[in-house]
């Protein structure tokens with residue numbers, strides 16, 4: 001059985017980026033840049049005031065002297081002639097500094113009298129000027145290819161003054177939950193053996209959060225002929241099909257068989273991790289197929305470990321997990337023969353492993369925000385020990 005790192009290397013090797021498209025900037029939130037985004041102009045384009053007050057020539061200014069207020073500069077409409085000694089221009093935050101001016105005196109230090117103004121002692125050394133190009137210069141790379149346009153990056157992208165951006169194509173993803181017992185949430189209590197279908201909700205939310213788009217999300221019973229047709233429809237619609245459950249070895253585990261008629265080429269089947277050992281990856285009709293174990297915690301752990309890198313790779317991004325070295329705030333149990341991913345919660349002093357580590361658990365999932373990576377055959381570790389952890 002291969003290990004996690006080997007499985008991730010296979011993902012990097014076998015999953016191919018989907019290509020790119022040009023998209024209006026306003027529709028690019030959450031998506032990934034396919035090329036460097038360069039600034040069209042300097043920012044700010046001119047020296048601007050950072051306060052409301054009066055623009056003056058510093059060398060010609062002293063407290064108590066009277067100035068003629070010769071005009072106004074507002075954000076969006078500047079003052080267009082060169083300032084002379086003895087003149088001041090009323091100026092507002094963000095407005096262009098008039099030519100010749102090199103300082104702004106805040107209005108709290110001004111005494112205005114009609115068209116005249118005097119400045120009182122104590123306006124201090126600050127010029128309250130943001131110089132031209134002090135943020136960035138025309139042509140600067142503001143965001144590198146591969147950057148996800150999160151809310152902060154979108155502001156930077158807007159500041160580059162580009163109407164459209166070149167993005168990685170959004171992976172279209174179909175999610176299929178399998179199992180005779182599965183019933184839509186809200187209806188499971190009506191049948192004695194039914195279970196609320198919960199896993200595809202989390203998987204689909206993860207897909208959307210990682211830049212993909214859900215083209216289908218449904219559950220299907222364990223009947224091979226119908227599942228095979230279902231798989232065919234999903235492969236028609238999607239770049240990536242995620243199938244949950246039926247990954248094990250029972251007679252009614254059909255997740256892999258349902259793709260066999262579609263030419264399933266298995267990339268890996270089983271990874272030496274706990275939970276999530278039955279996770280598998282394949283290719284069929286040029287599409288990627290990821291099989292997650294049905295146990296809900298196993299499904300979300302394997303989705304974090306494998307689905308996220310697959311989505312990144314489809315969007316042309318290197319798919320490395322951001323492991324962090326963090327302290328334990330409580331002891332961590334010894335591990336068995338598989339590399340183990342312990343669900344933990346961050347407390348003020350460090351990571352607290354959750355008491356219930358059942359791979360079928362759903363209650364504690366909402367409280368688990370970190371996965372602690374534990375090598376196989378490792379003894380118990382005391383509070384205070386540093387461990388490697390991944391945001392979950």
Ligand SMILES: Nc1nc2c(c(=O)[nH]1)N[C@H]1C(S)=C(S)[C@@H](COP(=O)(O)OP(=O)(O)OC[C@H]3O[C@@H](n4cnc5c(N)ncnc54)[C@H](O)[C@@H]3O)O[C@H]1N2
Nearest residue numbers: 177195196197198199200245246247248253293294295298
């Ligand atoms: N003889 C063996 N049995 C099992 C092995 C093994 O190696 N040998 N591996 C175990 C491990 S580890 C896991 S994990 C599970 C994986 O099984 P499946 O992927 O086939 O999952 P199911 O049997 O379909 O379901 C398991 C469990 O999870 C519930 N479930 C499934 N899908 C959903 C869903 N969409 N929403 C909510 N709950 C779901 C299901 O009802 C079952 O309780 O196999 C072990 N067995």
Ligand code: MOO
Nearest residue numbers: 275276277298359
């Ligand atoms: O891997 Mo299973 O996911 O241990 O329960």
